[in-house]
Structures are given as structure tokens and as C-alpha cells.
Amino acid sequence: MYYGGEFVLQPALDYQKGIIEYFDYFNGEESSMLELRKLVKELKVNDKTVNFWFKYGTCRDPKFKKIKTDAELYNIVYEIPENKTVEIFVEHVVEDQWDYDVEMTHISDEVRIMNEVYANAIATPLSLGEGPSNFVAASLSDFYSTPNREYFEDNLYSHEVEDNLKDTAINCKATSEFVMVGPEDITENDCVQSEEVLRSLGSESEGEVSKHVATFQEKNLHKEGFKFQEGMIFNSSAEFKWDVKCHQAMRRKDIKFVKNEGRRVSVKCREKNCKWTIYSSKSNENCPFTIKTYRSEHICGDQYENKIINSGFLAKFYKDEFRLNTSWGRMEFQEHVKAKFNCQLSMHQSYRAKKQALKYLEGSEGEQFDLLHDYCEELRRTNPGTKVKLKLDSEFTVHDRSRFLRLYICFGACKEGFLLGCRPLIGLDGCHLKGSKKGGQLLSVVGIDANNNMFPIAFSIVEGELKDSWKWFLQQLDDDLSISENPHSWTIMSDKQKGLLPVVDEVLPNVEHRFCARHMHANFQKDGFSGNTLKQHFWAV
Template identity: 35%
Template sequence: MFDKVDLVFNYGGKWVLHPQVVYIKKQNHVWEGYDPDLLSYVDICNEYIEKLGFRVVKQLLVTGPSGRYFLVESDAGIRTLQSYLSSEFCVLQFFAVDESEDNVSAPNIIYHKEPCFVSVDVGTDCESGGEEDDDNEPVPDSEELELFRKEKKREVNEKLDRFLVLEKGMSFKDLDEAKRVVSHYAVSNKKGLKVDHSDNHRVRYKCDSGCPFVCLISEDNKNQGFKIKTLHLEHNCQPTFKNRRATQQALAHYFKNKVQNNPKYKVKDMRQDLDDQFSLNISASKMKRVKRLILEKLEGSYLDDFNRLEAYAQELRDSNPGTDVVINISKEALEQGKRRFLRMYVCFQALKSGWRGGLRPFIGLDGTFFKGKCREILLVALGQDSQKHFYPLAWAVVDRETSRTWKWFIQLLRNSLELADDEGLTLMSDMQKGLIDAVTHVLPKAHHRWCVRHIEAKWSKMWRGIEMKKLMWWSAWSTYEEEFHDQLNSIGVVSEQAVKYLLWYPADHWCRTYFDTVCKNFSVENNFTESFNKWILEARNKSIIKMLEDIRIKVYLFEYKGFVNLYAIS
């Protein structure tokens, strides 16, 4: 037995199951110098659950000396793994499959023997030939390569046109995937198929109408998984409009991306899409169960995104040098051995450079809710370019909109944009919870404007009418003090109490008369931040990483188009 080993716990990435099993974009947690005699299956699983944020370790995998993945299901597997330890194999790479992830197809380590590599000195009396003999090298069959290419492209699209044909020898990772592919084949071809025989090792399909069609899928004895071994594709039946192969699982797989991108996707629209694409009649009750199944699965994927946030943040830093990405985790949860997300801040280097390159010292602040399963809040900071278009500067995901989270966000924004001397800076915002105190605390010299629309919404609850609103807006638009007082007097003619209530909001925060002139912007409303919130409305329905990626891509394309237009004008 080798004296000491290093245990590497891989987490925070994702499994790629086709064309071969591999775990990508991972993070590492290491136990160095561990006594291999103390290795325990339970201890390894507990480390993933208590320290790395896993809910349940559904599968535990390890890579052998050759790099191949093996399942470890108990201490018997650990003992088999111990037998492979050597000076060349003393770092154990562990991987875990969480409760919400798909199962990984891999052999059990106790039933497979890994080759051991030993250094051997070889002597010979024969002269070596000038060229090596390559005749024994295996040459891949062109038919196998073609099947491999088709399997790689087996993805669901709206018309299921990648499932129109089944082929003998087509392979699948497990029986569930095989059944799903046959279901998509039946739906896309409008053919009714029934299960003639099914168990844990095989499934046989025949046509409902007695056609010669036969499809037998069973375990592949040479490789892992399952494959089509018998296939007769002949059909002479009429198209079917009530297909028993349109199971809940198959339909959930078909609609998964659509529901994920739009959780408000209606059941009647789902039924209409099936009718338009495949002339398929599905009952409303069944379609409700399909959507419920999708949402239950997506809830797990929403939580998985939080487990991958740190890996995503590191990817942003690596691919965008100089970018500020900050993640805060609950200290109280860490003390209990758990990892609970609190806040995440993003500010790209390119956006910082654009701010320093000549934007006016004017920043709009706003917060908006997520629309999907996650109920976090998105805080945004926007500038304005020379054409008065919004210019995204930074954004953050927080658990609640409070004075503490706003202070945290504005402090990071101040550091990213180098706003050490905040004199001459103007901020525009609504009167959100805790935001006014946060601005006063972090940027005390900055001028803080309040959106007049927000003031109007509160003020007009007591003093209604179009004329009163006009007088209120004319007061806000006044550019010199005498005009401002004249408008207040006009309001006072209607109601003196209305003037007192309006002046409860300090005029230097919402009237142009008292605005600072350094930023050269006299806006009295925060419409451009509201435009940004509407601009990312679709992204706000998605899980956190997909939402952040959508925002990143939209901002990139937006800035690129702006640069192209500016270059064309110049």
C-alpha cells in the first residue's frame, strides 16, 4: 500500500455525456497527504454534501490509472481502488453526480481491472528496422464513423427532423435515451408504435397497425450502453393523430428548452404547436402534467446554476482580463458547513474603459426582479453615451434590495470606475428601499436626482387630474428659480396642501433649477434604466447563469453595433 495520496474533489462543472463521458469547467477541493488506509466511501460523499454544496451524492466516480471513469458504489469499490495505488498513481480524482443531474454511464470499478504500467528495460539481439510496422494498427470503419457523427448531432429541434430515421447499430447511453429517441421517431413520422416486449436489458417495438416494422434495442456486449440490433423500417399504415409514443417524458424533453426560456409558455400554445408540427392531438390534462414535469426538473437546474457560479465567475475573469467579478457567500451558512449564495457583482473591463473614455459623469441606478423560479433581484448601473442611449456599466444579483446590498453594490461600482473623487458625479434613481442612504454614505459628494415619475406616482394619489400633473411636471422642468416658484403658485391656487406635500421632496433632487451643470444632462426621469430592464426582460425569466450570459451577449452585440455605426458616421 502506498504511504500517502492526494484526494482531488472535482465540483462546480458539468457532465458532457456524448460522444464520450467527460467533466468540464470544474473546480477542485484537495485533501493533501491523506492516509490511503483511512479512505472511506461515506467520508468522501459527506465531503461533497457538507463542504461543496451537493444535496445528495447520487453517483460517485473516480478516474483509474488510464484516465477512464469508474463508479464507486461502496467501500468495496474503495478497496479495489486502493489496490491500484502506486508511485505513478497517487492522486485520486473524484467526481460526484448531484441529485438533479443525469446519471453517468460508467462501469463499476469492482468488476473491471485497470492495466498497471511498469517500467521495463528491454534488450534484444536483433537490429531494429528502419521503419515501424503499422499494419496492425486498427483502421476505423467508415460506417462506424458515420454513425458516430449522426449520434453527435442527435439534438431536439422544433420539427424533430433529426429523428426521422432510425439506423441499425445506432447506440444509446441507456435504455431511457433509446426509448426517448424511438418516441421522437414515432411522433416525427406520425407512426403508431407499441411495445412488444420490455425489461431492464431490452425493448422491442412493433407497429400498432400490424406493419412489418420491428425495432429491437438491447445491451451492447462490446461497448457500454445499448444499440439497435434488429430493425425493419417498412410501414404501410396511415398517419396516426393520437400517438401512444407521445409520452410525458418524451414531450417534456421536446418542450424543455421552450419552457425554460419562457416559463409562461401556455398549455394551449404547447398543444397548438404539436398540432401544427405533427398533427398530434394531446389532451389538456396530459399537457399540464408535461409542463409540471418540466418545471420540476428545471427547479433542479436552477439550483445547479448556483453551484456552478464560482466556475462561471472564474471563466469571466480568465476570458476578460481586468473584469471585476465578486461573489459573496453567507458566513452563517459556512459555519454550518453549507454554501449559500448571497450576492454577485459583474463589471467588464471593456465597459470600464468606455466609461473612462469620455462618457458624461452621469449614472442611473435601478433594481428589478427576476421573473423565473429564482426570486433574486438584479441591480444595474447605466451611463449615457453621446446619443443619450443607455450604456451598461455594471450589474449585480442580490438576495434582497436593502440599504446593505445597495451600499455593497455602489462601493464596488466606485472601485471599478475609480470614482474616488465623486465631486461632479450625478446619480439618477427612483427612491428605492435603502438606496438614498447608500448613496449618501458611499458617494457623499455626488449629486443625487430622484425620478419625477416616481414622485408623481405618490403625489398624484392625493391630488388627481391632468391639470395638476401638468403643473407638477412644469415645476420639475423649470430652469430658473422664479419660474419654479410661479409653477408652485399655480399649484397653490388649487391646493396649498398640494404644494407642501410636493416640497416634502427636496427640490434640489428633482427640479432642473437646482441641478448641477457639470454632467450636461438635465433629465428628470429615470426612463433609460427602465428601458434596460425591458431590454433584458426575456433573460430575467431564466436561471442565473443563463440570465447573466444573455445579458453579457446582448451588451456585447449592443456595443459592437454602436461602434460599427460610429465608425460608419466618421
């Protein structure tokens, strides 16, 4: 319904400067002019001075038809397809289209009191020196104002004059004496109004004028017995849709979105015979997103197959639980979801839900790569003696930014612990990075402590096990451990990787280089020399 505007001819007839309000509870089968006027009355518009118009035709050639009778309105609604919007335009016959009857009824008590005071004051003129006055004209300025001026002028002298002012609501203390001849000669004086009077004036009327508006708070959503209510305000349509999903999922109900727009959202139960529905919208850009219609009762039972409970919903719903327990297993998660929502979750849905939840918490890989510079600086600040080397590819840029190529990290505590308490024996190896779309490989170097356990020293992220990447990694390692200063006391163990063998001879030529026995036996099996006899003799040697 369009109201508050006017019809303009430029060059075609159009309705401008109007406000839009949506009604989803208008019964077309019982439509009448009286029903239209009731809708207008809800909008605080005077329904006795309006005409109704119906828009039809095309966007390029719109036409308007005036609705005069109930039959015309019924024919218009009957011709509209089901679930389509009927646009009604309100023409205001008078310039001031707002309805002030509601405001007048709310302050009727105040008007009665002030009329009595005013009438009594006029009927009892005072002379100079007769003492303090029981009347103050200053209070009338709050009530005798536009748009209520005509109402007061017609009713101000209509009450009977009482003999005394003991029953009136105003207690005044005049600071100066004055002479009153008529309403035009009233002199303003200071007054003190009692708290009881103010409370009596404001308590009843304020409760009628301003209704309690409930603003949704997310902390109340998981409380037992929480219910939505008409008039409840939300920050946006996205918040409203998510809260409705959570509320109905916890009640084990399946719902569907009939209208899903940024300005209005209509939700119904997926069961055909169930009457549960909720509708929320915002009238214009300056209005909040508010629940307009809500039928809270379900007549259907618990839904075992709930379509709103998917991996995306579970990831957002359980992201706080995944933050506390990142190792939450798949079977445990499925049992928890079944007990909570009474629905069965598949294995793939469980894995996808956990993956998306971790993405909510940790961010995407692209976002993490953007934080590499900050991460390196934080490592240097919090770990004294730590070496962090970041290498970028300046020849290849994306959006004027250099591409990531390599990263080398050697923690100061690991380096100091190895040099002070471990033998000069190190092992080199590399592996592929799994689960990453960026690819790359991890190069690492470990030592052996006094308990024959592995002792991590340094690691690096590189583009692959290439000769250039191994050379860069060994140069950084030599700079940290000073291997080339006393090469004869060091021993390196590795596999027979093609890029690693020539690099060790080039960077650390005098270091003893030995090969891993497990990798050598794996190479025997790869070349066809398998069997238990060879394995036993190999490990005996």
C-alpha cells in the first residue's frame, strides 16, 4: 500500500513522494472497502478523507483505476494470481492526511484537568494583594499547541466551574502576585508541580501511547521457552533468517522460505497442513526490520529429515564448539547432531561442516597468506634469536603484489638447544603439503638428542624439492649452525633425492654425507629386489 504521496502528471500519471507498507494478512476472498480503511487506520492516516486507486498496465504505460465499491475491489483481487502482490495507492483528499484521534484520546485526562483549572481561574478573578494563586498559565503551553489548538479552543470553556480547586491536579506556589481579568491577560509565574500529579498525568497516557518494543538479543535465543513476538526488531534480514533457522531447528521443525529478500522475508512450515508462519519486513530504508505476522503454533510432529540442517548451518552453529575442540571426531559429531536435532548426518556432511567451521575460525588460505609479514615480525619480537626469512618472487606479481616463494624459520630456542645438548648429526628430508590448494613442499632438518629422540631444528616452505630450493635452505641452515666453520665434525643423513645430492657437495663439500637405510631398502624394492631374505640380510649389515 502506497500512502502519504500525491499523483503527479509528468508526462504520465504517477504516484510520487509516498511511503510503502506491506500487508500479508489481507484476505482477498473477504475483501471490502471497510477492510482497506482499517489498513489505512493502522497507518495513523485519516481513513475518511482518502480515495483508493489500483495500478494496472505495463511499466512503460501504467494506468490507474479508482476503486469505489466492494465489487470493484473483489474483481481486482480475484484477477490477481495467487501469491502475487496487489498494489493499492491512497489518494489524500485533504492536505493534512494524518489522523489525530488517537493522540486526542491519550491526553483526554490532561485536557479535562486543564479545562477545569482554566475555567475555575477565569471564574475567580484575583486582585492585587490577595495572596498566592492556585493557577499557573505556563502549563497550558505544553497542551495548547499545534496540531491540537482547534480541539482546545472548542473544549476549553465547556466544563462547569467548581467552587474550589482542591480536587485539581496542579499545586502552584506563586512567587509574585498578579491580577487576572481574562485568558488574554494571564501573567506567567513560577510553579512547583507535585510528583504525584506528574505521575498521575503520565502513567496511564504514556502506557497507551508508547508500546513496549522488543529488540532481539542473540543471547536469549538458546534459552528455554524463548519465543518470537510481533513487533520484535532485528538488525537485518540476514540476522532474522539465521535466528529463525536456529529456533526452528532446535524445535526439530523443518521450514521453508517463501519470500527471501533483503527487504522482506516470509517463512512457513514445510508440512502442508501446518499453519506455522512468520513474516518480517522493513517498510522503508529508515525503518527497522520488524516481525509483522507470527503464528507460533505447530500442528506437525518432529521432523527426522530436516533440509535446513546442512553442513553450512552446522558449521556456523557449532563454530564455538570446534574452537574449543578442533579434534572433534566425525562419529562423535554425528551422534551429537542426532541427539540435538533428531536428524541423521552423513559422513560427508560431517567433514564439510568441520572444514567450514575451521574456515570461519581460522580464515581462508588467501587471508592467511596476507598475514605472512605480520607473522614474521611477531616471531622475531616474541622469540629472541629466531631467524625468519621470507622470499618473494618479484618477477611475477598479482595486483601489484609480489608472489610468495619461500619461507625459512629457525627458532632461537631450538637452535640454542641443539648446539648445546645434541650431537652434530642432522637429517634432511622433504614432504608434500597436503590439503593446500597452493601446493608447495615442506623441507625440514632434525637432530638427535641424548635420549635418541628427534630434535627439530629448522623448517622451510618452498615451491618443491628442487636444486635451487635445497641450496637456499642449506645456506640458511649453515648460517644458523655455522657448519662450514668445522665441517669435519658434522654428519648429514638424507635420502638420494636428485636435487639434494649435488647441493650438499656444493654448499657443504667437506661434511660427511650418509644415506637413510629405510630409503635405500625402499629403492631396492622399487627396482624389483624384494623378498624377506634380502630384507633380513640388509638390516643385519
